[in-house]
Amino acid sequence: MKKFIQVLAVVTPAALAFAAPAYVIASAAPAAAAEAAKSQESVKKGLRIFNQVVGHTGRLVASKSYGDVAHEHEEIIEGAEILRENLAGDMKTKAEPAIVKAVAASTALKDISATKDAAKTEAAHAAFAASVKELIALFPADMHPPAPK
Numbered sequence: 688m689k690k691f692i693q694v695l696a697v698v699t700p701a702a703l704a705f706a707a708p709a710y711v712i713a714s715a716a717p718a719a720a721a722e723a724a725k726s727q728e729s730v731k732k733g734l735r736i737f738n739q740v741v742g743h744t745g746r747l748v749a750s751k752s753y754g755d756v757a758h759e760h761e762e763i764i765e766g767a768e769i770l771r772e773n774l775a776g777d778m779k780t781k782a783e784p785a786i787v788k789a790v791a792a793s794t795a796l797k798d799i800s801a802t803k804d805a806a807k808t809e810a811a812h813a814a815f816a817a818s819v820k821e822l823i824a825l826f827p828a829d830m831h832p833p834a835p836k
Contacts, residue, residue, distance in 0.1 A: 727830070729773040735832040736766030737789060737819045744796060748812045756800040756808075763793040778825075785822040792818040 744759045767786050774782055792815040799811040823831055 726773045729769055731830055733766045733769035733773065734823055734826065734830060736762055737822060738832040741816045741819050744812055744815065748808050751805065753800040753803050753808060757797050760793045760797040763790055782822065782825050785825055789818040789822050
């Protein structure tokens with residue numbers, strides 16, 4: 688029995704030293720996976736906002752409801768914040784210039800629509816739609832929102 692206790696005294700710390708990090712890694716992995724999934728869903732939401740605004744502003748421009756375009760720009764700012772908060776690493780670096788371009792195009796659309804010049808507003812919307820299309824194209828196909836209606 689004394690031998691058994693001596694063996695346990697030697698083996699137990701070694702076993703704990705091996706098992707503890709494995710337990711920490713095993714318990715951290717589901718949390719990291721859940722965080723990544725949450726982040727991925729948030730990125731999809733940000734892209735969906737951009738896409739929806741393209742569709743909605745297109746309808747507003749077509750119906751010459753220029754007064755509501757400014758509110759849609761606020762939605763773009765929200766979508767950009769969601770993307771910036773949830774992108775990381777290379778993807779954040781890669782997407783940031785496209786986010787900046789899309790927000791700038793939305794700002795231009797907002798400003799031009801205030802003039803109520805139909806031709807200029809339509810051109811600004813086309814540029815905005817193209818910038819959002821470029822942004823979305825940076826992401827894998829499974830992240831793309833459906834085309835605007």
